[in-house]
Each structure stands twice: as C-alpha cells, then as structure tokens.
Amino acid sequence: MSRPRADMSGIPGDLAPVATVLSPMLAGDWRAMRPVVARERCVKCAICWLSCPVQCVIERASWFDINLAACKGCGICAVECPHRAIRMVEEAGA
Numbered sequence: 001m002s003r004p005r006a007d008m009s010g011i012p013g014d015l016a017p018v019a020t021v022l023s024p025m026l027a028g029d030w031r032a033m034r035p036v037v038a039r040e041r042c043v044k045c046a047i048c049w050l051s052c053p054v055q056c057v058i059e060r061a062s063w064f065d066i067n068l069a070a071c072k073g074c075g076i077c078a079v080e081c082p083h084r085a086i087r088m089v090e091e092a093g094a
C-alpha cells in the first residue's frame with residue numbers, strides 16, 4: 001500500500017541533506033494482536049473507550065468499534081470490558 005509522503009517543506013534546505021523519505025507509521029503496520037468486538041455482547045458502557053491509551057475506540061449505533069489503523073494491540077480494552085465483548089486475536093501474518 002503506498003503512503004503519502006511526509007511534508008518536509010518546513011525543514012530548512014541548508015540544515016542538512018535529507019537522505020531518506022519520511023513516512024508516517026501507523027500502529028496497524030506493526031501490531032501483533034488485534035481486538036475483535038462481539039457486537040451482540042456490547043452494551044455500550046464505554047469502558048473500552050475510556051481505557052484505550054490511544055483513543056482509537058469508536059462509537060457505533062449499537063456497539064463500540066475499534067479503529068484498527070491506530071490500535072496498537074495492547075489488549076487493555078479486552079481486559080477492562082466487563083462483558084467480555086472484546087477478545088484479542090493474532091494478526092494474520094504476525
């Protein structure tokens with residue numbers, strides 16, 4: 001998947017030659033485990049939303065979902081969910 005190049009216009013040209021192209025790295029690129037939400041178990045208590053250290057839990061109409069591009073797979077949401085609605089699974093290819 002190609003990524004947009006970082007904006008380097010703010011780096012002074014005479015500071016140093018830039019030998020590499022900077023690119024953003026999303027947690028979804030290196031995560032080993034990912035959370036899976038069982039929608040039928042979710043009661044929208046929002047504890048996962050409150051617990052996530054990177055604030056990547058998203059509110060849907062009838063459950064809470066995960067933004068997997070930003071999720072780092074720490075598993076805190078799965079531990080904290082009082083209804084066991086979140087389980088951690090291995091990333092494919094991890």
Ligand code: SF4
Nearest residue numbers: 042043045046048081
């Ligand atoms: S903590 Fe569990 S039950 Fe509560 S909103 Fe999150 S997934 Fe749903």
Ligand code: SF4
Nearest residue numbers: 052071072074075077
């Ligand atoms: S696994 Fe960690 S980073 Fe991902 S949604 Fe749960 S608490 Fe947030």
